[in-house]
Each structure stands twice: as C-alpha cells, then as structure tokens.
Amino acid sequence: MKRMLKILGTVGIISLQLCGCSSQEKVQDTMKKEETVYKEEKNKKVTKPIPEKEEQAIKKIIDSYIQTINEKNFDGHMALFSTKSLGLEDTKAQKVAEFKNKNKTISLLEFHVENFDGEYAVVRTKEKEESVQKKVRYTVGKENDVWKIEDVRVIGEG
Known part of the structure; x- marks a missing residue:
C-alpha cells in the first residue's frame, strides 16, 4: 500500500x-x-493616403489636447478621449492628479501622421514642455465620425 x-x-x-x-x-x-x-x-508606414480634411481634423484634436492642458481645462481634456480607450478610468485618475499638481505649458513643434487607415491613425509629435523637448505618440480613432484620442505615450526625449 x-x-x-x-x-x-x-x-x-x-x-x-x-x-x-x-x-x-x-x-x-x-x-x-x-x-x-x-x-x-513599428515598421508599418502610412497605408492609405491621408485626405487633407482628415489630417486637419487629427491635428485639431492634438492641438485641443495640448490647449486643454495649458488652460487646465479638465472636462474639455477628458472629452477628447474615446470611450473605447483602454484604461480610461486609470487615465482619468492620473489626469486629475496631474491637473491639480502641475502647471505646465506645452507647445507643439512637429506633427506627423505616421499610420492612417480611415478610422484609425498613429501620430508622432515633437513637443516642448518648459525647457524639455519630448517625442509623443498619439493613437486616435473615429467615434461617431469624430476623431478621439485612444492612447498617448511619451516615446523619448529630443
């Protein structure tokens, strides 16, 4: 046994x-x-030609994103984000703290739509925050025919 x-x-x-x-x-x-x-x-390039109207609409949402930070307009800032955005509640909590504790002024230096597919785009920018320049990647998507931000990532300095 x-x-x-x-x-x-x-x-x-x-x-x-x-x-x-x-x-x-x-x-x-x-x-x-x-x-x-x-x-x-990462190696994917623009898959479709970007209509001028769409490029301007995408640039407008990036400009609005920066403007709402500069003006500390929290409600306007959060309205720019897609409801389909992953981690939206975490982003909101982070932004609440950021808006309470920081006074920052950001200016857009460069703007380039890197990947466009009709309802989706990846945008790379170079931005200046005080004396530091940083590279930022935005992922935007259409929601009810309006461009909304789905993700924002700082991808480097320079």
Missing part, C-alpha cells in the same frame, strides 16, 4: 511539472507573437 502511494505521488509530481512546462511554453509563444506584431506595427 505504501509503495502504491509513493508511485502515485511521484506520478502526480511529474505530471504537475510537465503541466508547468507546457504553460511556460505557451507564455513564451504568446510573447514571441506579441513581439512580432509590435515589430510589424
């Missing part, structure tokens, strides 16, 4: 280890796929 329990215990431990290896391989495969998608997105 004791021998049978030892054998079952050993088989159980080996099975658990094999299951752990399998899930770790799945995680690594998923990470490789995400890395591939990221690299493809």
Whole structure:
C-alpha cells in the first residue's frame, strides 16, 4: 500500500511539472507573437493616403489636447478621449492628479501622421514642455465620425 502511494505521488509530481512546462511554453509563444506584431506595427508606414480634411481634423484634436492642458481645462481634456480607450478610468485618475499638481505649458513643434487607415491613425509629435523637448505618440480613432484620442505615450526625449 505504501509503495502504491509513493508511485502515485511521484506520478502526480511529474505530471504537475510537465503541466508547468507546457504553460511556460505557451507564455513564451504568446510573447514571441506579441513581439512580432509590435515589430510589424513599428515598421508599418502610412497605408492609405491621408485626405487633407482628415489630417486637419487629427491635428485639431492634438492641438485641443495640448490647449486643454495649458488652460487646465479638465472636462474639455477628458472629452477628447474615446470611450473605447483602454484604461480610461486609470487615465482619468492620473489626469486629475496631474491637473491639480502641475502647471505646465506645452507647445507643439512637429506633427506627423505616421499610420492612417480611415478610422484609425498613429501620430508622432515633437513637443516642448518648459525647457524639455519630448517625442509623443498619439493613437486616435473615429467615434461617431469624430476623431478621439485612444492612447498617448511619451516615446523619448529630443
């Protein structure tokens, strides 16, 4: 009886280890796929020609984003974000703190629509905040035929 329990215990431990290896391989495969998608997105260029009207509308929302920060207009600022934006509640909490604690003035130096696909665009800008220049990537999308900000990321200085 004791021998049978030892054998079952050993088989159980080996099975658990094999299951752990399998899930770790799945995680690594998923990470490789995400890395591939990221690299493809990074190398992707403008896929469709951008109509002048759309480019101006996108620039207008970026200008409004900067203007609402400069004017400390929290409600106007949050109205620029898409309701489909991931982490909207986290963004809102971050912006509440940012608007309470910081007085910053930002100016737009460069604006370039890097990727456009009708209802979606990736925009890269160079902005100046006080004496620091930074590169920012905006992801914007159409919501009810109006451009809205889905994501904003600082991607470097310079």
